[in-house]
Amino acid sequence: MAAAGIGTAAWATGACTRRADPDALSFWAMGYEGDYSPHLTTAFTRMTGIRVETQTLSWTEAHEKLLTAFAGNSLPDVFMLPAHWVGEFAMVGALARMPDATLLDDMLPGALNLTRAGGSGYAVPWVIGTQVQYYRRDLIEQAGYPEPPADWAEWRQMGLALKRRYPDAFTILLYLNWPEALLTFAAQLGAGLLRDRNTRGDFASPEFREALRFYKSLFDDGLAPRVLATQIQDPVGAFAQGYFAIYPEGPSLLLDMRRRAAEIPPDKWRTATMPTPHGPAAAPGACHTLVVAKTSRRPREAWSLVRHMTSVPSGLRFQRLIGDLPARASAWRDPQLANPTLKPFAEQIAHLSPTPALVEFEQIRAEVQLIAERVVRGLVDVNTATTEMNRRVDLMLAKRRALVEAGRIA
Structure with a gap:
């Protein structure tokens, strides 16, 4: 799934521009999905x-533009919405109910799980993703491991072995x-992040504190x-040069790796599931859905477009x-997805955990990470940090807490 900020060129006409063809259906999407959607709409x-x-x-x-357009x-x-935005747009009356x-x-249980909380009856899952390890096969093998270990303790030992062998490089980019x-x-x-019907933080739980440690x-x-995204302008190039051996990312990186095969040949990298503390565990996932605007003048045709865009042939072509x-x-079940590179994605998609379906969650994620950065830089300890989170x-x-307590929202 495309990273934030990619694929902005087609926005030049603006969110509220009149259609060039008043009889055409209009379709908006973000990132790579928007850039490449004409390959599906033409069919x-x-x-x-x-x-x-x-x-x-x-x-x-995107969020502001969509609300402005509403x-x-x-x-x-028809437009694309991340699953955890659907509840907000449904609540304000922007979305048509699924007919x-x-x-x-035929939806993956994980996809339905990600959309059920806020999108039931409004959104059709389109594409799904989760973060896996892209790893330098050659570097990992030189450290004595055929692949990254599956649990935290052994994974750390592998990381330390890599650091001893390449003291000026790093094991992982975070x-x-x-x-x-x-x-x-x-x-x-198993940390829940929020409690009391998603009205309070739960970051001081033992589970979250262990994760932060x-x-x-x-x-x-x-x-x-200790770097920000702005400090490594070309992470694929740095990965190719061996600056780090493991790059956790989603499926959209597959396109970049294919484009950069001259720098980092396919035989030099593989994918693996993220290491876990004690065997198979839940993994956060992202699901991008398609919805129909309540104001659509042609809802039957709009839902027909949704059915086409989310069909198996369309999904395989997008892949x-x-x-x-x-x-x-x-x-x-198609042979196309039998590629070993995709197997770790399939394994983690079978254990996806839903994202809280709150408009505030993007801000919550950012605020929590700001405090986590202070922990990493040694400016605050874990217990103080999680209390502040x-x-x-x-x-x-x-405001949400007040509305829940008043019975105005679930």
Whole structure:
């Protein structure tokens, strides 16, 4: 799934621009999904005669643009929403209800699990993803391991062996301003993040504190560099040069690795599931869904487009083009997805944990990671940090808490 900020060029016409063809369906999506969606909509037009105008939204602006379009009564007919945004857009009345439950037939349980909390009845899972380890096979083998160990303790020993062999390099890249790794470790330990019907933080729990300690230890032991995403402008190039041996990322990196095969040949890297504390464990996942605007003038045709875009053939084509993983279960029985590189994704997708379906969760993630960065830099201890996380998150959720207590929202 595409990283934030990728694929912004097609936004140049703006969110509320009139359609060039008033009879066409309009379709918006973010990142690579937006950039490559014409490869799918063209086939829809051939089959139905219905034209589709597509636009790519910048991830950094998408939420605001969609809300602005809703306020201005100019939402597209069909658009992409991350699963944890669906509840918010449904609550404000932006979304049409799904007319046919068969749109959800053949979905992976993990995809339905990610959309059920806030998107039931509104959103159809489109593509699904989770973070795995992309690892330098050659470097790992030189340290004496055929592949990264599956549990935290042995994985750490491998990391220390790599550090001894390559003292000026690192084992793993964990950006200090990206929360995915910390939240993955927390999910593996069963940390719930929020409590009291998602109205208060639960970051002082023993599970989350253990996850934060493990996260901090990777930096303390010199296994991960203390860097922000802005400090490594070309992570694939750094991975190719051996600056780090393991790069945790989602399926969208597959496209970049294919494009950069001259720098890092396919035989030099592999994928593996993320290490876990004690065997198979939950993993955070991301699911991008397709929805229809309540204001669509052609809802029947719009849902027909959703069915086409989320079909097995469309999912397989998107996987070939950009690495996105389809949400339809039967797509995973196709030989195309039997590639060993995709096996770790399949294994983790079988154990996905849902993201809290709150509009505030993006801000919560950012705030928690800001405090985690202070822990990594030695400015605050784990117990003080998690208490502060709870305090800040409780303030963010004060309005929601009041609405829940008043019975106005579930």
